[in-house]
Amino acid sequence: MPSPNANIVRWSKTGRSPCIITLLCSFVVSAAFLAVGVVCVAFPLWGQYLLYPCLVEIEDNATSLPSTRPSPDATRLAGACFLVISVSSMGLLVPLLPRCQHGKSEGCDSNEYVSSNYFHAVFMQGSMGLSLVGVGLINLSTSEDDNGYVGEYSCALKDQSTLLWTGVGVLVLTSFGLMASFWPDSREDESSNGQPPHAPYQRRLWHCCRRKTKSPIYGAIMDDCENATVTNVYDIDDYENSTVENVDDMDDCDNSTVTDVGERRESTSRQRGTSRLLKLAGNQSVYLWVGIVVLLARLPFSLAIPHFVSTTIAKLISEDFIGARREILLLLLLGTVDAVLDFWCVFLFGKAKENIVRAVRVDTFSSIIRQDQSFFDTTNTGDLISRLTSDCGEMAQDLTWFFRFSVEAVVRITGIGVYMVLRSPILGACTLGIVPVVGLINKFYSSWLAKNAIKVQNALADATSCAHESLSCIKTVIMLASEDDECEKYKNRVEKLYDLNIQQLIATGFYFMAVSTFLINTCVQGSLLLLGSIFVQQGKLTAEILLAFMLYQGQLQEWSLNLFQSYSSLVKSSGAGDRVFFLLDRHPPPPGTGNSLVKSLETKFENAMTKEDITIDNVTFSYPSRPDTFALDKISLKIKSGSLVALVGHSGCGKSTIVSLLQRIYDPNEGTIKFGDVDLRNMSLKSHRSKLGVVTQDPVLFSGTIEENIRYGSSATFEEILMVSSIANAHSFIEQFPNKYKEQVGERGLSLSGGQRQRIAIARALARKPALLLLDEATSALDPESEAAVQEALNELLQNRFGMTTIIIAHRLQTVRSADTIFVMKNGSLVEQGSHDQLLQYGSGHYRRMLDRVDSAGLFP
């Protein structure tokens, strides 16, 4: 094998790109193989002359041409070997060409070159192995036996065994070389850092698949949601045709009965899911095509085995023990090659499956996480987790099953069918006749299976959501001693899933009983034996052929079942796929794409808009999940840049809703929110949010260290982290932990107290150096002493250092009274505004009444 390093040096010295030259050479070799293969297969009489040189060389460097020519069958066999070699090599080389034809600058880097050379070497090695086996077989079949017969393997097998076993050995070695290059330890994690893996084959396929992954078929990976438009995310036709709403609308327009509509919708969605699934598989075409090529290469080897079994038995019956041993040796030889190629079939299709699962999971998560808040308001988290885990896995599993078995099944069934019809048309027809019957039964079975699969997936999602909810609220569950209730709830859902699975089990059992065991094993085998024995009795058939028939019939039925099951799997997976595709297709309206004027403004004055005065003008808003109830009703207020304002009012009056609208988690139904003169809807969402610091009533931390949590969403240095922690009055308690800032906070920060979590959340908000700080009851969990300290520090920081605008929602009088302006709200409307003193003096009484009801702890009602 050429040394990869030597190649790199050679390349850098000459400055030329040998990559393309190497590839072209490979192509020329492959084309020559292809030509020889075509001639040998199509015109075996001419092909015999082409194969002479092989024989000369093989026959101990004899100077004369061999006395016997290869038989036409042997020539075809050799031709088939050449065809497989050339087609598979071309299939592997083609994806490299576009990368290399533009030379170094277009990605044909040294690694690519190394990988192409490695590939080339392994390819040549593999070709050599196949050639040795091919030539050995030709020699075997063309040698004369003692009686002068040619082509009956009558020469001593040992004469050729060295050649044959060497060929098989080379193939096995090649295979091990390839396996080693794919072994996970020999490469970097592909997904972790987006870097191509080291292993040469892996690297080459990685490049090919990566290019594909970026194609519009996956689409949903968006580096920046602000640049996301429907066209670059997904093929627009698919997008438009595939949302559930559209399907619903279409169906609603129809006057058909409800059942019709339901069935049609299901079948439409299934078809859509199926075609999308196939498109998805297209992204793994490299693996799938190579897998199919290997599959085809393997077929002659595995198909020949029953033939050798029957000829061995026939030879044993005729007491030709040497001949029988020869057949057994050939069977072992072909079986070994078959086994090695089988590994590659399993691996390549499995790899395609894993790639699909990985890509779909990442894309689905990427799509879910970019949904708007209204989606999460109405969708269960457990349900989404089930989509990510179970649906994605199931979909890809079934999809690759389809590719793995359908191609192989079609080829095998055709091959076996031809063999059978040629050998005995009546027995052949009798065996093949069952295929359409099984196909018909399978059609009903698969359509039932698809419907049931959707129910199963839904039930599974339901059970997952239930478990997820119970576990995420485990403290409350323990506190209220409702473990038994939760177990019961989960049990009920699992029972439902169990019932559906049992139904599926019964249907599957029935299918196998009727199709596999009764129809195929019993009826077909019985009729074959009956007919066959009559033909043998009449002398129309030999027992040897009948035996071969029985063996091939077993294979035929097995592969018919595989073919039909692969179809069922595809239909079934389209159910799981449909739900995943729904998530992939669900693109919230691209938020904050901004107009060019605003974009240029933002570039010019860094984050100018978020710092500006805020004007909420006549805003009306209802939550998407409750469209008829207005949380805000024609509210208008102005907040001066750099000021500290407080929102007060009774619980549920709409204070947090204003904070959500300012973050643009939702858009108002009516009215506008402006920063300076610019409507929030026209601003860049990403830059707006990057300038927000938000602390909510119940802040959530991520599992990890305190330092990581404070730095989350910013790039603060450790010194800055220390500073913001001191401001948030968190430094002192952090220092008391054994690992200080490296202390783990546990899942969702549950190993900290509520007050500690809140102070870390304040520090996290400050670490972002926000232009607008939103504190939604941020100090509610703090004791009065901590709150006072935090508030004091916050006031000083906000007012005197950075001039941030701060909006506080608080129930504590102490917090509110220091605000420049206090907005008093009632039932989604603004009823009073002014400073604490102004409101006491001139207010219409709302604030005063609230003050009157402040309790001894200083809390508003």
Ligand SMILES: Nc1ncnc2c1ncn2[C@@H]1O[C@H](COP(=O)(O)OP(=O)(O)OP(=O)(O)O)[C@@H](O)[C@H]1O
């Ligand atoms: N995600 C939501 N979906 C539907 N309705 C909501 C949602 N969030 C809040 N609401 C409703 O909107 C109204 C205003 O809620 P909001 O959270 O703004 O009140 P608040 O003044 O902040 O109350 P509190 O002081 O208790 O936090 C309430 O009636 C509430 O039930």
